[in-house]
Structure formats: structure tokens, C-alpha cells
Amino acid sequence: MGICGSCGMNVNGTPRLTCATFLREYAPGPIRVEPLANFPIIRDLVVDITDFMEKLPRVQPWLVRQDETPLTGGEYRQTPGEMERYHQFSLCINCMLCYAACPVYGLHPEFIGPAALALAHRYNLDSRDQGRAARQAEVYSEEGIWECTFVGQCSVVCPKKVDPAGAIQQEKVSAALDWLKSVVWPWGNR
Amino acid sequence: MAHASRSEPFWWSLFAAGGVVAAFLVPIHVLLEGIVGPLGGPTPAADYDRMHAWLASPFTRVYLFVLISLPLFHWAHRFRFTLADLGLSRFGAWLAVLCYGAAIVGTALAAWLLITAP
Amino acid sequence: MTVNSPPNATRTYRPVMSPTWWWLRHPAWVQFMLRELSSVFIAAFLALYLARLGAFASGPAAYAAFQAWHRTPLSIALHVLILAFALLHSTTWFLLTPKIARVHVAGRSMSEKAVAGGALTAWAIVSALVAWWLLG
Numbered sequence: 001m002g003i004c005g006s007c008g009m010n011v012n013g014t015p016r017l018t019c020a021t022f023l024r025e026y027a028p029g030p031i032r033v034e035p036l037a038n039f040p041i042i043r044d045l046v047v048d049i050t051d052f053m054e055k056l057p058r059v060q061p062w063l064v065r066q067d068e069t070p071l072t073g074g075e076y077r078q079t080p081g082e083m084e085r086y087h088q089f090s091l092c093i094n095c096m097l098c099y100a101a102c103p104v105y106g107l108h109p110e111f112i113g114p115a116a117l118a119l120a121h122r123y124n125l126d127s128r129d130q131g132r133a134a135r136q137a138e139v140y141s142e143e144g145i146w147e148c149t150f151v152g153q154c155s156v157v158c159p160k161k162v163d164p165a166g167a168i169q170q171e172k173v174s175a176a177l178d179w180l181k182s183v184v185w186p187w188g189n190r
Numbered sequence: 191m192a193h194a195s196r197s198e199p200f201w202w203s204l205f206a207a208g209g210v211v212a213a214f215l216v217p218i219h220v221l222l223e224g225i226v227g228p229l230g231g232p233t234p235a236a237d238y239d240r241m242h243a244w245l246a247s248p249f250t251r252v253y254l255f256v257l258i259s260l261p262l263f264h265w266a267h268r269f270r271f272t273l274a275d276l277g278l279s280r281f282g283a284w285l286a287v288l289c290y291g292a293a294i295v296g297t298a299l300a301a302w303l304l305i306t307a308p
Numbered sequence: 309m310t311v312n313s314p315p316n317a318t319r320t321y322r323p324v325m326s327p328t329w330w331w332l333r334h335p336a337w338v339q340f341m342l343r344e345l346s347s348v349f350i351a352a353f354l355a356l357y358l359a360r361l362g363a364f365a366s367g368p369a370a371y372a373a374f375q376a377w378h379r380t381p382l383s384i385a386l387h388v389l390i391l392a393f394a395l396l397h398s399t400t401w402f403l404l405t406p407k408i409a410r411v412h413v414a415g416r417s418m419s420e421k422a423v424a425g426g427a428l429t430a431w432a433i434v435s436a437l438v439a440w441w442l443l444g
Contacts, residue, residue, distance in 0.1 A: 013334065040320030048320050058192075084417075103337055106325045107275065140194035146202070149271050150404070151340045166407035172202055173408060179199035212350050213401040217394040218435040220353055222442050223360075224387030228378040233442050235360065237375065238368040245364075254361075258354050265351035272344045277327035296358060303361040 002159055005095030009045055010034040015100035015157045037100040038109075052096055055112050058138045059120035064131025082127040089122035089167050091160040098154035098164050104147055111147040112138065114154035114164035121167035124174070132174075140175045148172075201267050201290065208264025215257055242308065251304040259297040266293035342393075343400050349393035352386075402427040 007018045012032050023031065039047035069076075098114035105111045120139045124132045138144055148168045155165040227233035234244035244250050266289040273285050331337040363374035377383055405427045406420035418426075 037323075040322050042318060042320055103325075103330055103340075104275075107327065107330065108279070136194040138192050140199075141192040142195050142198070143192060146195055146198040149275065149344070151337070152404070152407075153334075153336055153340075155407075156336070163407065169404075169408040170410070172199075172206075175194075176199045176203045176206070179196070180203070209397075209401055212347075212394070213398040214431055214434045215438065216350055216353065217391060217398055218438045218442075219357075220387055220391045220394050222439060224353065224356075224378070224390065225384060228375065228384065231443065235375075238364065238371040241364055241371065254357075258357055261350055262354055265347040265354075268344055268347040269351070272341075272347075275331075275344075279327070296354065299358055300361070303358065303365060307361065307365055 003093055005093035008036045008095045008097050008100065010037050010100060015097035017095060017097065017159050020159065036096060038102070038106040039096070039099070049096060051109065052094075052099060052113065052115070055116045056094070056119070058112065059116050059123075060131060060135050060138075061116075061119040061123060063123065063126065063129050064134050065128075066130040076128040078127055085127070086122045086125035089118050089125065089162055092119060092122075092162050092164075093160055095159065097157045097159065098162075101153040101157040103151055103153070104149060108143075108147060110143045112141075112144050114148075114168065115162075117145060117148075117171065118162050118164035118167035121171050124171070136175075136178075139171060140178075145171045145175065201263075204260065204263035205267035206264075208260035208262065208267075211256060212261035212264055216261060219257065245304075245307050251307070255300055255304050258300040259293075262293040262296045262300075263290070266290050343396060346393040346397040346400075349390045350397060353390050353394070398431060399428075402431055 002017055002020045005017070008015060009018050010016070010033070011018065011021050012026065015036060018033070023029075033045065035041045035045045035047045039049055039051070041047055063076075092115055094115060096115065098118075099105050102111070102114055105113050117139060120135050123129045124135065124139075140146070145168050148165075150165060150169060152165045155161075155163045158164065222231065222233050223235045227236045232240075234240045270285045270289040273289075274282060278285060331341040360371075360374060363370045378387075403424050406418075406423035409423065411418040411423050411426075
């Protein structure tokens with residue numbers, strides 16, 4: 001329960017995983033169940049999630065290497081401390097409650113969105129990854145992190161406590177530091 | 191084709207720095223120079239002579255420049271996005287020019303007033 | 309069974325989100341908008357400060373007139389309003405600091421409460437220092 005991410009809907013105006021939402025929480029009622037907000041409604045409670053499915057791969061949510069060691073070199077190893085750095089952001093179950101809660105996504109559907117950006121952050125923080133520069137074009141674009149105004153509701157509704165809002169603000173810091181580095185010593189390699 | 195923004199990190203950095211300065215310093219200054227001082231408290235801004243003595247120190251002038259300029263850029267960035275979120279997003283470029291322009295003018299004015307203050 | 313996205317012929321319905329009044333629909337969004345508008349009141353105070361410096365540059369008479377206006381009930385009320393919004397900015401800013409700054413002490417990350425508590429404490433100390441400088 002609360003792991004497949006398929007049952008997201010708006011309950012009394014708030015995006016919830018309905019498998020984990022009980023009538024007794026809303027007693028004596030009334031209770032209003034609506035399709036997940038900010039997605040085009042096909043019928044009844046069914047929404048079209050194509051936009052999210054299209055945005056997710058755009059941030060390259062996989063380990064990107066600039067130098068691949070051969071299989072004989074063994075695994076890319078990681079300490080528990082290195083894993084802890086990104087662990088929270090790896091817990092996303094793609095339930096899209098954050099997209100439903102985000103007014104920016106509702107007003108500007110071109111926004112890449114909380115979950116995709118949090119996932120980009122997860123990989124940027126992974127010590128085995130070398131792909132931050134490769135992700136920049138999407139993540140640091142106008143439709144990426146800079147569209148976010150830190151409303152914060154995405155993190156409030158997230159059932160897995162991923163904290164996408166925090167992830168996006170941390171990426172803004174990284175982007176700002178990148179920009180500063182490019183200005184102060186432009187000859188340095190990335 | 192999406193590309194990493196070259197200008198947003200710059201304005202956001204000013205927004206963040208201005209936000210920190212505003213968060214730390216603005217409330218106490220509003221309290222002292224906007225309320226306590228006018229009601230009789232012994233703040234430097236209370237009268238001309240005290241202000242003159244306070245501004246004699248270059249540290250005061252630099253401090254006031256930081257206090258005024260950085261939070262202005264904080265306001266500019268935040269207000270630009272707020273106006274866009276209130277329905278004006280189609281004027282995006284104009285909003286940026288107006289907001290950052292106002293902050294630049296305010297900063298220049300602050301610098302000039304603080305450099306030339308008697 | 310494969311899952312397909314709907315064919316292009318399928319109509320979908322998008323509820324309208326008012327570009328201007330959307331934020332009135334949720335209390336959390338109202339709080340957000342108030343937080344954003346706090347920057348306007350801070351900017352107003354900064355503009356007044358620039359006017360103060362301008363009055364000072366114009367001499368003792370101009371400065372006295374400027375201070376006289378500050379003693380009016382209108383000015384006091386305005387500054388109380390500005391102070392309220394400035395406090396809103398500061399408290400929301402410091403409470404959000406843990407989200408943006410992950411602090412590591414001795415190999416473990418500090419809890420959000422600890423980071424926010426540290427930031428708020430620093431704010432109290434800085435305010436006290438400024439007060440001591442201005443009043444002392």
C-alpha cells in the first residue's frame with residue numbers, strides 16, 4: 001500500500017493516495033473525490049498522464065558516466081554516507097500528487113515539475129553519477145528549476161517525504177554556484 | 191530546444207542574498223527607525239545631527255548600502271514572478287525589465303546618496 | 309495488456325484555473341501569496357529609507373519635515389503594517405532555510421528543526437546587535 005503510486009486523486013481539494021485515505025478521516029463528511037488536479041481529464045476519475053511520462057526521461061534519470069569502467073573493474077562502489085546524500089530523493093513512486101498540488105504546474109504546464117526535478121537532483125547527488133552537465137539543458141532551463149517559486153505544497157502532499165521543493169531549491173544553489181564559477185574562472189573544466 | 195538559462199542564476203543569487211539581508215536586518219530597522227525612533231527613542235535617524243554623526247563612519251554607509259540594495263533585488267525578483275503568477279505572464283520580458291530596472295535605479299540612487307551625504 | 313495513451317481523437321477536459329484569483333482557492337496558497345507580497349512592503353520601507361537619505365542630503369529643515377511625517381499616526385500605522393510583513397518574510401525565510409541548506413555536522417545531517425532553530429537564533433542575535441548599535 002502506498003507504493004505503486006497509481007491511485008492519486010483529489011480528496012476534498014487535496015491530492016491524496018486514495019489507497020491510504022480512509023472515510024473515517026473525513027467523518028461525518030461530506031467527502032468530495034475528484035480526478036487528480038492539473039492533468040487533462042479523460043473521463044470520470046481517469047486523467048491523461050502523458051505529460052508527466054514525457055517529462056521524466058528528459059532529465060535523464062539514470063546514472064550518466066563520462067568514463068565507463070569495464071565490467072572486469074567491478075561495481076561502482078559507494079559508502080553508506082554517499083548513499084545517504086541522495087537516498088531521500090530516490091523514494092519517489094511517481095504518484096504525481098506533487099504535480100496536482102503545484103499551482104505553477106497548473107498555471108504553466110510547460111514546467112518540468114517537482115518529481116522530475118527531484119529525480120534529477122537524486123542523480124546529481126549520486127557519487128557514481130557524472131551527468132550533472134548533461135542534465136543542465138533541461139533542469140536549468142526556464143521550464144526547469146527557475147519556473148519554481150517555492151510554494152512548497154509539493155513537499156507537503158508527497159506520501160514518501162521526498163521533499164521535491166527542497167530538491168529544487170538545492171539545485172538552484174548548485175546552478176548559482178556553477179554560474180559563479182563560470183564567471184570567476186571560465187577556463188576551468190566542468 | 192531547452193537550454194540552461196544564463197541569466198536566471200544571476201538574478202536568483204541576488205534574490206537569495208537580498209532575502210537573507212532582508213530577513214536578518216529589515217524587521218529591527220523598521221521597528222527602531224519607523225516606530226521607536228519617531229515615538230521618541232534615541233535612534234540615529236531621530237534627528238539631523240544624530241544622523242550626521244552616524245553617517246560619519248564609512249562602515250555605516252557601506253552597511254546602509256547593503257541594507258537597501260540587496261533587498262531591493264530580492265523584491266524585484268520576487269515581484270516579477272508574483273506579477274506573472276497574478277496573470278501577467280505574457281508580459282514576461284517587460285516585467286523583468288521594469289522590476290530589475292527599478293532595483294538597479296534604487297541601488298544607484300543609494301550609492302550616490304551614501305557617497306555624497308554630508 | 310498494454311496501456312496506451314488515448315488516441316488524438318479523445319477529448320479531454322481541463323478545468324480552468326483563474327490566472328489572477330487561483331491562489332484564493334486554498335489556504336496554503338493564500339499564505340504563499342502573502343509571503344510573496346511581503347517583498348512589496350519591504351521595498352516600500354527601502355524606498356522610504358532612500359527618501360530619508362534624500363531628505364538628509366537636502367539639509368536640516370528637510371530632514372526635520374521628513375521626521376515630522378514619521379511621527380504622524382498614518383506613518384506609525386504604515387510602519388506597523390510593514391513590520392508585520394517584514395516579520396512574515398523573516399520567519400518564513402528562516403523556517404525554509406533547512407530545505408535549501410543541508411548542514412552536515414560530524415558526518416551526519418542536522419535535523420530540519422535544528423537548522424531552523426539555529427537560523428532563528430542567529431536572527432535574534434543579529435537583531436539585538438543592531439539594536440545595541442542603533443540605540444547605544
